[in-house]
Amino acid sequence: MINRLNLKAWLLLLPALSLLIAFTHWPTLKSFWRSFTWARSDVAPSQFVGLDNYRIMLDDPVFWKVIENNFWYALGTVPTSIGLAIMMALWVNSKIRCTSLLRLAFFTPTILPMITVANIWLFFYSPNIGLFNQLLGLVGIAGPNWLGDPDLALSSLMVMTIWKEAGFFMIFYLAALQTLSPELFDAAKLEGANAWRIFRKITFPLLMPTTLFVLINALLNAFKLVDHLFILTKGGPNNASNLLLYYIYETAFSFLDSYYAATLTVVMLLTLALIALVQILVIDRRIHYR
Amino acid sequence: MSSWFQKFSTISAYLLGIVWVLPLLYAFWAAFHPPEFATQFSLTAPLTLQNFESAWDQAPFFRYMLNTVVITTLILVSQLFLCTLAGYALAREKFAGRGFAFALVLTQLMVMPEVLIVENYQTLAGLDLVDTYLGVGLPYLASAFGIFLLRQTFKTVPQELEDAARVEGLSGLGIIWKVFVPLAAPTYLAFSLVSVSYHWNNFLWPLVVTNTEASRPLTVGMAIFGAPESGVDWSVISAGTLIAIGPLLILFLIFQRRFIQSFMHAGIK
Structure with missing residues (x-):
């Protein structure tokens, strides 16, 4: 019986597990x-070279540049996205008018393909005729070359x-x-707490589990989401936004070096493992609280 | 002071909302006006459909869209089927190695196929599936996310229902199909909407694994179409963009509440 169940x-x-293994674990x-x-080439037989690829990687200035960029990219996008997301949610959940329109406006970018909207952003950023520089021109400022300037390219992507x-x-x-009870807020208002105090002392702590969940997802995205690079900068100028x-x-x-690419992939996998570890530790701590 | 803060906050909300739809509004502006108005905004600018005609002539949008629809459907149907079986096994069967199997599934939530383009391309080339629908879909035919969602849902189905179905003479797949699938309808809808919007928009893997119009989806087609080397102007690119996002955007606007609820539903689990 047990064998049959097994x-x-x-x-x-x-079927599902073999596909997952074939395209993830394997x-x-x-x-x-x-x-x-x-x-030497794709047709030549490969040979074991020990840590040679890793030595090459550590000597590769582009590798260090992309690691540095990815660090700033995560730091620049994750907290801001989370902060804005909380603000948007509070607005959409409040009693101001047209909240459903507002919700629609905030959510729409989510369902649009990154690659096609990047085409529109490319226009926004373009020098001279671009929308941003036209707007700056109205107040008499000569706008920069958002994507062509090495100091600005990564920020523009962010x-x-x-x-x-x-x-x-x-x-x-x-x-x-929507799961928080309204009485909580009514009580705080009776006590005379202002909006900022209510947020800091009640709302934000209660949203902590969500923030942790979003944080992990935002971190993963900071490493996985590169579609817009293909349109906006191609990693340039001179790897400034790679x-x-x-x-x-x-x-x-492009360089057709699958061995070095695999070495870089290992770095990526270790980074994802690190994020997973953070998540496991964080979730463990949450269980302690319950 | 409080009401002053309230007003400031409300105005900021609307301003941010406008900023957020600006790219889309601009795409509409440029697409429906002649190219000379792409960079200057005037209320008297004449309306035109010429940009859509040019875009349609300059790229095989119909083929791209067909490819996207076929690939998205192939992936969705396979995911729904395979994830149901796996989700049921993980939720309701007691067997040796269940924890291990579940851990294998969870790994893929972190390491998605995009990250492994190098090896997965080699695999696809080995199978001679480069530039085919199946090749684009294969790494996604089973979804860890789908298995996880359905497992969570199936776990909440009362054991009595399953026992009753067994007494009625249903067995194995019959129980899954007649009892579990109907009860999980909201989860299926939520997962389907998330999956469709993900794969309609997916870019990196299709870029790697397609070479020709035969299998290239809209996203990859748009990247080629919009490239500066192609020498197409803003108005035509905007029209092309609207053609590409049109079906999904219309679907989204009609089922807006459903979409948003589905993303919430999928996120809470």
Whole structure:
């Protein structure tokens, strides 16, 4: 009986699990293996080279540049997206007029393809005729070259990322806000607490589980979301806005070096594992609180 | 002071709302006006559909859209089927290795196929599936997220219902189909909307694995179409953008509440 049950369960799991393994777990292992090998060309047999690829990586200034960029990119997009998302959720959940229109406006970027809206942002950012510089021109400021200036390119990407993400994260806060009991806020108002105090002492602490969940997702996105680079900057100028996943793509499919790309992929996988570890530790702590 | 703060906050909310729809509003402006008005805004600018005609002529939008629809459907149907089976097994069956199987599933929530483009491309090339619908869809045919969502939902189905169905003479797949699937309808809808919008918009993997119009989806087509080298002007790009996002946008506007509730539903689990 037990054997029969075992078999049935595994048969139900088999198709999904074998696909997941074939395209997630197996390629993960293969990336590690490939990062220790090298071949002169695609047709030549690959040989074990130990840590050579990693040595090359540590000497590669572009690698350090994309790591640095990714760090700033995460730091620049994650807290701002979360802050804006909380503000949006509070507004949409409040008693001001047209909240459903407002919710629609904030959420729409979520369902639009990053790649196609990047085309529109490209126009916003373009020098001379671009919308931003036209607006700046109205007040007499000569706008910069948003995407062409190495000091501004990454920040310009961040602005678009925040625009794309904040409304998505708003949804989770909205769901959480709707579960909070209104009596709590009525009581605080009776006590004479002002809006900022209510937010700081009641709303924000109660939203903490949502913030942790959103934080993990925002962090993952900071490493996975590179679609707009293909349209806006292609990682340039001179890698000023290049990010790790885009560099992996370039290495594998433009420079055709799958061995070095695998080495970079390992760095990416370790980063994701680190984020997962943070999540596990954070979730464990939450369980303690309950 | 409080009412002053209230007013300031309300005005900020509306301003931010306008800023958030600005890119879309601009796309509409540029698409429906002649190119010379793409960069200057005047109320007297004449309306035109010429940009849509040019866009339609300059890129095989119909083919791209067909490809996107086929790929998205292929992925969704397969996901719904495979995730139901796996979700049921993980939620209701007691078997050796369940914890291990569930851990394998959870891993994919973190490491999604996009990150593994290098190896997955090699696999696809080995299977001779590059530039095919199946090739674009294959890494996504099973979804860890879907399995997870359905497992959570199936866990809440009372054991009595399952027992009653068994007494009625239903067995195995019959119980899943007649008892569990109908009860999980909201989860299926939520997952479907999230999945469709994800794969309609997916770019990096399709870019890697497609070479020609035969399998290239809208996102990849738009990236080529909008590239500065293609020499197409803003108005035509905007029209193309609207064509590309049109179906999804219309679907979203009609089922707006459903969409937002679905994303909430999927997020809370």
